[in-house]
Amino acid sequence: MKIGVFDSGIGGLSVVKSLLEHKLFEEIIYFGDTARVPYGSKEKNTIIRYAIEAVEFFKNFDLDMIIVACNTVSAYALDEMREAALCPVVGVVEAGILAATNAVDNNTNNILIIGTNATINSKAYEKGLKKQGFDNIQTKATPLFVPLVEENILSGEILDATIKHYFKHLPHPDAVILGCTHFPLLSDALQEFFGTKTQLIHSGDAIVEYLENSMDFTYRYEDTKLKFFASENPEALRTTANKWIYEA
Numbered sequence: 001m002k003i004g005v006f007d008s009g010i011g012g013l014s015v016v017k018s019l020l021e022h023k024l025f026e027e028i029i030y031f032g033d034t035a036r037v038p039y040g041s042k043e044k045n046t047i048i049r050y051a052i053e054a055v056e057f058f059k060n061f062d063l064d065m066i067i068v069a070c071n072t073v074s075a076y077a078l079d080e081m082r083e084a085a086l087c088p089v090v091g092v093v094e095a096g097i098l099a100a101t102n103a104v105d106n107n108t109n110n111i112l113i114i115g116t117n118a119t120i121n122s123k124a125y126e127k128g129l130k131k132q133g134f135d136n137i138q139t140k141a142t143p144l145f146v147p148l149v150e151e152n153i154l155s156g157e158i159l160d161a162t163i164k165h166y167f168k169h170l171p172h173p174d175a176v177i178l179g180c181t182h183f184p185l186l187s188d189a190l191q192e193f194f195g196t197k198t199q200l201i202h203s204g205d206a207i208v209e210y211l212e213n214s215m216d217f218t219y220r221y222e223d224t225k226l227k228f229f230a231s232e233n234p235e236a237l238r239t240t241a242n243k244w245i246y247e248a
Contacts, residue, residue, distance in 0.1 A: 001025050001026055001065065002026060002027040002028075002029070002061065002062065002063055002064055003019075003029070003063060003064060003066065004028075004029045004030075004031065004058040004061065004063045004065070004066045004067070005019070005028055005029070005030045005031070005066075005067045005069050006031050006032075006033075006051075006054045006058070006066060006068050006069060006070065006073070007030075007031075007032050007033070007069040007070045007181055008033050008036070008039035008040075008050075008070045008072065008073065009034050009038065009150075010032055010037075010150070010182075010237060010240050010241075010244075011069065011070070011146075011149070011180060011181030011182040012030065012032065012069030012070060012181045013240065013241050013244045013245060014069075014181050014182070014184040014185065014202070014204050014244065015067065015069040015092065015203055015204040015207055016030055016069075016204075016226070016241070016245060017204060017245045018202070018204025018205050018207065018208050019067075019204070019207075019224075020224055020226075020245065022208045022212075022220075023220035023222060023224065024208065024211060024212075024217055024220070024221070025221060025224055026221050026224060027224065027225040027226075028224060028225070028226050029058070029061050029063070029227050030226070030227065030229065030237075030241070031054060031057055031230070031231075032229070032230045032231070032237050033050060033054065033231045034230040034231055034232045034233060034236070034237060035230075035231035035232035036050060038116065038143075038146055039070060039072040039073060039116070039118065040072050040115070040116025040117055040119060040143060040146065040180070041116070041117060041118065041143070042072075044076050044118075047072060047073060047076045047077055047118065048076060048077040048080050050073075050077075051073045051076075051077035051080060051081050052077070052080055052081065052084050055081050055084045055089075056084070057229070058085070059086060063086075064087055064088075065088050065089070065090060066085055066087060066088070066089045066090070067089075067090050067091075067092075067207060068081065068089060068090065068091040068092065069203065069204075070092075070181065071092055071093060071096075071116070071119045071179045071180050071181065071203065072115075072116055072118045072119050072122075073091070074091030074093040074124070075091075075093055075118070075119050075122035075124035075125075076118065076122055076124075078093075090207070090210070092181070092203040092206060092207050093124045093125060093128065093179075094128065094210065095203070095206040095207040095209065095210035095211075096125060096177050096179065096201055097125060097128040097129055098206065098209065098210050098213065099201050099205065099209050099210070100129060100132075100134070100175060100177060100201055101132045102209070103199055104174055104175045104199065108136075109134075109136065109174040109175060110136045110137075110171060110172070110173050110174050110175075111129060111134060111136065111137050111138070111173060111174065111175050111177065112137075112138045112139070112140065112170065112175070112176045112177070113125045113126065113129075113137065113138070113139045113176075113177045113179050114140050114141075114142045114145075114166075114176060114177070114178065114179055114180070114183065115141065115142070115177075115179030115180045115183075116141065116142075116143055116146065116179075116180055117141045117143055119141075119180065120139050120140070120141040120179070121141075125139075125177060125179055126139060138170060138171065138173065140166055140170065142166050142180075142183075144162050144165075144166075145162065145180070145182060145183055145186060146180065146182050148186075149182040149183075149185045149186065150182070154186060154188075154189070155188065155189055159186065159189050160189065160193075163189060163190065163193050164193075167193065167194075172194070172195075172198070173194065174197070174198060175198065175199040175200075175201055176190065176198060176199070176200050176201065178190075178200060178201060178202050178203060179203075180203075181203050181204070183202075184202045184203070184204060185244070187200055187202070228241055
């Protein structure tokens with residue numbers, strides 16, 4: 001199978017890494033809209049327009065599926081992308097909800113959802129979890145995490161202070177949905193802050209779980225072909241891909 005992975009920038013590479021680790025696809029075409037990142041501060045109609053433009057880009061390839069790695073796009077533009085696309089479109093929000101449902105008890109556990117302003121304001125995770133019977137839900141927009149990851153600040157005093165700024169007054173969660181593809185790069189620091197009893201739900205692992213539950217993967221690909229495209233500075237994207245996917 002040949003798939004496209006779309007993200008507003010470089011964050012979706014964390015999803016690509018999970019897909020590669022599970023050897024699900026023969027070829028992955030990645031497109032990051034690096035010229036217009038971040039999407040998390042943009043309004044809904046702009047996000048939808050950019051998402052449909054990404055669908056048009058993917059029409060240059062004979063794809064079996066498009067995976068929307070960007071949580072903001074998954075929250076706001078998935079229906080429009082499905083209407084415009086020539087193949088199935090899957091988003092990370094519905095995958096994250098499934099992963100949370102499978103991971104924790106919906107009657108007793110406290111779930112914290114973190115993401116960009118747009119993702120949190122959409123209430124997409126919140127609404128989906130409530131449909132599954134979850135009532136004990138907290139949400140927190142954590143937009144400062146995105147530039148920290150972009151600057152490769154994955155540990156140290158600045159990150160620790162930012163984590164404390166966001167979470168020091170919140171009740172302790174049993175699970176945290178990392179509602180932005182940048183955030184898995186901060187997993188070590190977040191796990192240290194929350195403790196080992198808190199489960200982190202990662203978009204990449206969630207999408208793998210979702211796909212394996214909904215599709216029959218009878219073959220695993222040892223040498224997946226990767227192609228990277230960006231709306232600006234594709235070489236920088238490829239450099240980051242090599243660092244995140246193969247070195248991290």
